Amino acid sequence: xxxxxxxxxxxxxxxxxxxxxxxxxxxxxxxxxxxxxxxxxxxxxxxxxxxxxxxxxxxxxxxxxxxxxxxxxxxxxxxxxxxxxxxxxxxxxxxxxxxxxxxxxxxxxxxx
Amino acid sequence: xxxxxxxxxxxxxxxxxxxxxxxxxxxxxxxxxxxxxxxxxxxxxxxxxxxxxxxxxxxxxxxxxxxxxxxxxxxxxxxxxxxxxxxxxxxxxxxxxxxxxxxxxxxxxxxxxxx
Numbered sequence: 001x002x003x004x005x006x007x008x009x010x011x012x013x014x015x016x017x018x019x020x021x022x023x024x025x026x027x028x029x030x031x032x033x034x035x036x037x038x039x040x041x042x043x044x045x046x047x048x049x050x051x052x053x054x055x056x057x058x059x060x061x062x063x064x065x066x067x068x069x070x071x072x073x074x075x076x077x078x079x080x081x082x083x084x085x086x087x088x089x090x091x092x093x094x095x096x097x098x099x100x101x102x103x104x105x106x107x108x109x110x111x112x
Numbered sequence: 113x114x115x116x117x118x119x120x121x122x123x124x125x126x127x128x129x130x131x132x133x134x135x136x137x138x139x140x141x142x143x144x145x146x147x148x149x150x151x152x153x154x155x156x157x158x159x160x161x162x163x164x165x166x167x168x169x170x171x172x173x174x175x176x177x178x179x180x181x182x183x184x185x186x187x188x189x190x191x192x193x194x195x196x197x198x199x200x201x202x203x204x205x206x207x208x209x210x211x212x213x214x215x216x217x218x219x220x221x222x223x224x225x226x227x
Contacts, residue, residue, distance in 0.1 A: 031213060043203070043217040055213070091157060098213060100147065103157035 002026070004104035006092050012110045018080040021107045024073055025094030033101060034067055034077050035091040043091075049075065050097060082111045114139045114208050118218035125194045126226050132179070133189040133221045135204030141165075144208040146187040147215065148178065152200040160202075163187055191223075199225045 005024040013019055025032050034046040047057040049069045057067070064083070069075040079086055087110050093101040115138040125131040137146065148160040163171045163178045171178040179188040191198055204218040 033213075042219055045214055048213050050213070089155060093157075095213075098207070100159055100162055101215060102159060103149070105156045108155070 004092055004094050004102055006090075006104035006107050008107060009105060010108050010110075012112065013082055014112050015083055016081045017111075018078065019082045019086075019109060019111075021077040021090050021092075021109070023075045023077070023092030023104060025075070025092070026102060027073070029094035029096050029102075030072070031095045031097040031101075032069060032075050033093040033095075034075070035093065035103075037089045037091060037106070038087075046077070079109075082109075084111045087111050114141075114206060114216050116204050116206050116216050116218035118204055118221050120221045121219075122222045122224070124224050124226060125191075127196060128193055130190060130192045131194055131223065133191070133202050133204075133223065135187045135189065135218060137185050137187060137204075137206050139185075139206065139208050141208045144206055146178070146180070147205040147207070148176070148187075148189045149203045149205060150198075150200045151203065151220070152197075157203075161189070194225045196225050196227060199223060 007022045030051050032049045035043050037043045046059045047067045048055050052069045067077045089106045089108050091106045092104045095101040117136045144165045146163045150158045161171050161173045161176045161178050163180045170180050175192045177190045201220045201222050203220045205215040207215050
């Protein structure tokens with residue numbers, strides 16, 4: 001069975017550019033999570049969807065970040081405009097609520 | 113506030129020996145879940161093992177076992193017969209009853225298995 005799929009795996013962009021990260025959750029899972037991992041702050045939950053509906057976005061750092069889940073098999077995390085401090089690894093995870101979360105391989109974002 | 117503490121920034125173990133990675137947690141909830149994830153140098157987060165707060169038996173998954181001591185609020189991961197491929201970062205995480213979906217992660221322990 002396919003796990004959580006994320007694309008791109010690596011993204012290098014310049015400050016001010018728009019960045020879109022993509023995630024395909026495990027088929028049948030009804031919950032999707034976006035996390036950010038940095039050395040300084042560890043793993044942080046950014047936003048959580050249940051049945052495609054955003055439930056809690058309190059972890060989204062600021063208005064430059066937005067996330068959507070138009071259907072059960074696809075989600076995006078967008079940063080516009082990007083800044084160097086957004087450089088991090090972004091993980092998408094999915095679960096069949098409230099069971100174990102399974103993580104994707106992550107997207108390593110570098111903003112120059 | 114819910115909190116996970118991993119006091120060992122780094123651990124070393126000889127191949128084929130057992131190792132215990134410590135995790136303590138703080139919650140006032142009666143219903144919660146404890147997880148361990150492995151993050152190798154390649155970066156992915158791999159789920160290892162889960163323990164529910166009402167589970168009476170310690171969880172086991174192959175070479176992994178969770179030493180759950182509820183009164184002491186600890187959930188240590190035991191890896192038996194360590195292998196070189198076990199070298200990785202290990203994260204303890206908690207999901208608590210008041211907010212089932214959120215995972216709070218510890219800062220992690222970097223395990224190095226020596227040949």
